[in-house]
Amino acid sequence: MAETTERQGEFADRRVALIGAGVMGEALLSGLLRSGRPASQIVVADRSPERLMAIAEKYSVSVGSGPEAAADATTVVIAVKPQDMAGLLREVGQHLKPGALVVSIAAGITTAFLEEHLPEGTPVARVMPNTPALVDEGMTAVSAGAHCETHHLWEAQDLMRGCGKVVSLSEDQLDAVTAISGSGPAYIFYVVEAMIEAGVLLGLPRGTSTELVVQTLYGAATMLKETGEHPTVLREQVSSPGGTTMAALRELDDHKVRAAFLTAMEAAAKRSHDLASGHV
Ligand SMILES: NC(=O)C1=CN([C@@H]2O[C@H](COP(=O)(O)OP(=O)(O)OC[C@H]3O[C@@H](n4cnc5c(N)ncnc54)[C@H](O)[C@@H]3O)[C@@H](O)[C@H]2O)C=CC1
Numbered sequence: 001m002a003e004t005t006e007r008q009g010e011f012a013d014r015r016v017a018l019i020g021a022g023v024m025g026e027a028l029l030s031g032l033l034r035s036g037r038p039a040s041q042i043v044v045a046d047r048s049p050e051r052l053m054a055i056a057e058k059y060s061v062s063v064g065s066g067p068e069a070a071a072d073a074t075t076v077v078i079a080v081k082p083q084d085m086a087g088l089l090r091e092v093g094q095h096l097k098p099g100a101l102v103v104s105i106a107a108g109i110t111t112a113f114l115e116e117h118l119p120e121g122t123p124v125a126r127v128m129p130n131t132p133a134l135v136d137e138g139m140t141a142v143s144a145g146a147h148c149e150t151h152h153l154w155e156a157q158d159l160m161r162g163c164g165k166v167v168s169l170s171e172d173q174l175d176a177v178t179a180i181s182g183s184g185p186a187y188i189f190y191v192v193e194a195m196i197e198a199g200v201l202l203g204l205p206r207g208t209s210t211e212l213v214v215q216t217l218y219g220a221a222t223m224l225k226e227t228g229e230h231p232t233v234l235r236e237q238v239s240s241p242g243g244t245t246m247a248a249l250r251e252l253d254d255h256k257v258r259a260a261f262l263t264a265m266e267a268a269a270k271r272s273h274d275l276a277s278g279h280v
């Protein structure tokens with residue numbers, strides 16, 4: 001309680017506008033609230049009135065149009081699809097408070113793109129979070145635009161720290177970040193789906209297979225994080241000579257699964273790069 005009050009004091013002069021309250025927008029909003037940002041200092045905008053009503057009811061935050069939200073904010077977080085970004089920036093740019101920080105979480109959208117579409121000198125930060133932010137286990141990379149000073153960068157990092165780990169990287173690494181941690185949860189869920197199906201194929205009830213796979217994933221992730229061991233070492237510990245694991249891993253190698261992962265993530269990074277060039 002004392003910590004929450006202290007944090008509320010820290011944010012006393014800040015107002016955050018969150019524009020785009022979809023999957024990621026809601027994850028960030030809930031993280032901001034859990035980390036102690038007062039709801040009274042957050043205003044949410046979305047072009048869907050139904051969505052806005054649901055968000056206002058669930059989180060007790062103020063809601064409004066994009067320009068209304070932006071006009072009153074010291075930090076404007078934009079969480080719309082890359083394809084909607086240019087239109088939105090045109091809509092809100094002229095309403096920004098002088099000196100307000102604009103933080104974009106859109107895949108591929110560069111700080112140069114944001115700066116071109118906003119009033120001269122606007123500080124912007126490009127951020128790439130991921131959906132585990134919903135459970136405070138997010139991974140976010142932050143990079144600064146041309147007019148983003150150190151205190152702006154801290155503010156962007158602080159916004160995201162409420163829902164997980166944050167690193168600062170140079171912008172030329174952000175397409176790779178998008179391919180690895182931004183899209184990453186989807187690859188893991190895809191592998192989980194496949195393993196559950198395999199369990200069913202082998203005769204396990206679906207519920208049992210799901211429980212086995214989810215706990216195995218959780219245990220393996222916890223081992224990676226807590227032991228700090230290289231994944232190769234951890235994999236070798238499971239792989240007995242002439243045993244079951246090697247029989248399975250040989251099949252994965254024969255089916256070029258490792259190569260498929262490399263190619264898949266190259267495709268994601270290329271897509272992120274292309275989104276910036278307007279290939280939408
Ligand atoms: N979903 C994910 O795992 C991640 C998404 N992102 C990025 O986050 C952004 C949002 O993605 P999602 O939340 O998945 O999309 P979403 O489609 O769930 O949410 C986008 C929201 O923006 C609203 N919107 C669109 N144009 C608007 C406008 N002019 N004014 C106000 N609201 C507007 C839509 O009504 C919608 O609710 C994208 O740019 C994406 O690249 C980044 C990291 C991870």
Ligand SMILES: O=C(O)[C@@H]1CCC=N1
Nearest residue numbers: 106107178182183184
């Ligand atoms: O698929 C996408 O484009 C977004 C960006 C990273 C994760 N989801």
